[in-house]
Amino acid sequence: MWSRRRFLEIVSGLPLVGGFVEANAVTATAAPGSGRDYFRELGVRPFINAAGTYTAMTASLMPPEVIEAITYASRHYVMLDELHDRVGARIATLLRCEGAMVTSGAASALTLGTAAVLTGVDPRKVVDLPNLAGMKSEVIIQKSHRFGYDHAVRNCGVRLVEVETREEMERAINPQTAMMLFYNNNNTEGRIRDEEFVQIGKQHGVPTLNDAAADVPPVDNLWKYTKMGFDLVAFSGGKGLRGPQSAGLLLGRKDLIAAARLNAPPNGNSVGRGMKVNKEEMVGMLAALELYLAKDHAAEQREFEARAEAIRSGVAAVPGIKAEIFVPEVANHVPHVRISWDGAAKGMTAADAVDKLRAGEPSIGTRSEGDAVVIGVWMMRPGEEKIVARRLREVLTARG
Numbered sequence: 001m002w003s004r005r006r007f008l009e010i011v012s013g014l015p016l017v018g019g020f021v022e023a024n025a026v027t028a029t030a031a032p033g034s035g036r037d038y039f040r041e042l043g044v045r046p047f048i049n050a051a052g053t054y055t056a057m058t059a060s061l062m063p064p065e066v067i068e069a070i071t072y073a074s075r076h077y078v079m080l081d082e083l084h085d086r087v088g089a090r091i092a093t094l095l096r097c098e099g100a101m102v103t104s105g106a107a108s109a110l111t112l113g114t115a116a117v118l119t120g121v122d123p124r125k126v127v128d129l130p131n132l133a134g135m136k137s138e139v140i141i142q143k144s145h146r147f148g149y150d151h152a153v154r155n156c157g158v159r160l161v162e163v164e165t166r167e168e169m170e171r172a173i174n175p176q177t178a179m180m181l182f183y184n185n186n187n188t189e190g191r192i193r194d195e196e197f198v199q200i201g202k203q204h205g206v207p208t209l210n211d212a213a214a215d216v217p218p219v220d221n222l223w224k225y226t227k228m229g230f231d232l233v234a235f236s237g238g239k240g241l242r243g244p245q246s247a248g249l250l251l252g253r254k255d256l257i258a259a260a261r262l263n264a265p266p267n268g269n270s271v272g273r274g275m276k277v278n279k280e281e282m283v284g285m286l287a288a289l290e291l292y293l294a295k296d297h298a299a300e301q302r303e304f305e306a307r308a309e310a311i312r313s314g315v316a317a318v319p320g321i322k323a324e325i326f327v328p329e330v331a332n333h334v335p336h337v338r339i340s341w342d343g344a345a346k347g348m349t350a351a352d353a354v355d356k357l358r359a360g361e362p363s364i365g366t367r368s369e370g371d372a373v374v375i376g377v378w379m380m381r382p383g384e385e386k387i388v389a390r391r392l393r394e395v396l397t398a399r400g
Contacts, residue, residue, distance in 0.1 A: 052376030069287035099257030109234035130157030243288030314389030
């Protein structure tokens with residue numbers, strides 16, 4: 001099964017491809033009116049994002065309104081704690097939860113959320129982390145929910161206790177249990193689903209944290225899980241929300257958000273001191289959320305479907321090619337195109353095709369999943385689906 005962790009393992013091993021995109025390509029890099037192409041100067045090659053919101057591929061592009069908000073914030077000095085308070089309160093109102101804060105990505109939200117349940121608002125405990133003397137030390141997680149980002153929780157010094165059934169979970173809960181961790185992407189893989197998970201936490205008085213980093217859209221996920229009863233929920237700010245790539249959200253109980261704030265900058269001598277969120281990211285994240293909530297989501301979905309169909313139909317006519325549209329059940333819940341063929345007969349694997357697309361002109365970033373190339377359409381600029389379809393046909397029909 002494809003996962004964020006597996007994708008990062010693969011993409012981190014891909015070689016950088018030299019060369020540059022032609023000046024009139026859709027992926028031109030210079031900012032309008034800037035007169036300077038930084039990426040060209042640095043020898044970094046941009047590409048059309050036909051994969052999705054992966055951190056290693058810089059995830060998403062911020063809308064102009066978000067850039068304007070960031071620019072506005074960059075021109076003023078404010079007290080950072082005051083801005084944290086006001087932005088968090090506004091976001092909590094928008095997302096129908098008790099409390100909220102902007103974090104430096106979803107992984108930061110996991111660390112700060114864990115720290116919050118360990119320390120509460122005790123300043124001595126904040127300083128002591130990750131030394132857990134006098135604090136609880138265990139976090140329960142389903143075995144099927146272990147994932148490549150749970151290190152963000154272990155940063156606080158806790159031990160993860162794996163369980164598989166409700167009975168095992170209830171036996172595992174003890175006076176040292178600080179929290180129960182849930183990986184939303186694997187909801188259907190675990191034997192304890194989200195609502196039952198929350199119910200167990202409430203019954204035993206154990207806080208629950210849900211990592212839903214990549215799980216927008218749909219828009220109502222932004223309040224679904226706090227309403228369900230999760231004490232804390234983490235989201236990425238730079239994926240579907242198209243906020244600053246280095247921003248995230250921690251939502252949930254007001255007292256736990258207050259405790260998370262004590263473990264975060266600008267406070268020094270805390271486990272989260274390096275997880276700084278500047279004024280530009282806070283205001284940019286707020287602008288991104290307001291923009292996302294006001295969006296016509298049905299129209300956007302139709303646009304994604306049209307892009308996917310343009311690519312599917314564009315390659316389906318190539319002999320020996322199978323192309324189908326699918327929508328992941330949870331994370332990245334938007335139309336994708338899966339393209340497969342007999343690698344031996346064509347003399348080219350899916351991984352080979354990914355390399356050719358990245359090395360070609362214009363450069364296109366995609367991903368392989370087993371013997372298939374998977375195209376994510378939602379991070380493309382309008383019109384880029386036509387370029388992707390054309391390049392796919394060229395690669396799939398090439399000889400040798």
